[in-house]
């Protein structure tokens with residue numbers, strides 16, 4: 001097993017969730033130490049305890065990723081605990097309610113943008129200075145295949161995820177020559193509580209809905225959180241030293257083609 005994160009210190013947000021936790025576990029297994037951040041205190045404690053029980057150095061930090069002081073706080077906590085931040089998976093997010101744009105609840109729109117876009121910006125705003133000062137670091141933001149296509153019923157989520165690519169590219173261009181890389185991943189349909197939250201609003205039968213959505217992928221199935229985590233681990237590692245400002249599709253080939261075989 002590769003130990004490419006040996007001696008490295010990382011922050012993962014949304015770490016009580018499926019993709020964040022799977023990624024945290026991979027980073028730990030590959031030798032890293034991780035500060036797991038989430039707003040869900042109970043879930044976070046349970047997930048962190050699970051990693052600690054395996055002998056990993058995993059610390060929990062409860063924070064609202066959309067709150068300025070809380071974000072400054074988790075960056076500071078990582079510096080206090082680890083002395084440095086080598087990698088940052090800027091991943092927390094919510095799905096929001098589904099409704100057509102012309103009927104979308106305005107408060108809900110603000111909420112989704114607040115968490116998914118402002119939260120991502122704040123993460124960059126407070127973590128990047130530590131990396132720039134150190135002259136090294138790598139960031140991965142979680143975008144979505146919805147960063148590349150419209151998502152009927154999810155205007156707020158979709159707009160935020162388009163914004164995630166903009167934040168990635170701009171930050172990447174600003175800090176590259178200071179030794180810091182910024183990339184994003186674009187997961188497709190991944191089996192997580194967030195996906196189930198969306199499916200519950202779309203289908204009476206969630207399992208059938210999941211199968212149907214899995215068919216957008218050329219691989220003809222939904223993806224698993226680990227399949228995102230493995231790519232994030234690579235992007236945060238030195239093996240990805242020439243990858244910057246990029247968006248990595250992890251979608252089973254959904255964006256690659258218009259399927260004509262279903």
Ligand SMILES: NC(=O)c1ccc[n+]([C@@H]2O[C@H](COP(=O)([O-])OP(=O)(O)OC[C@H]3O[C@@H](n4cnc5c(N)ncnc54)[C@H](O)[C@@H]3O)[C@@H](O)[C@H]2O)c1
Pocket residue numbers: 013014015016017018019020037038039040043063064065066091092093094115119142143144145186187188189190191192193194195
């Ligand atoms: N599941 C998919 O199909 C899919 C596809 C594309 C992108 N994504 C993105 O992947 C990321 C992770 O989502 P997931 O699918 O693992 O869902 P998840 O619901 O399992 O995880 C999301 C986590 O973010 C946390 N969170 C929400 N708001 C927060 C806040 N304000 N502060 C701190 N933490 C907060 C939640 O508590 C939860 O633990 C999200 O950004 C999501 O948009 C998911």
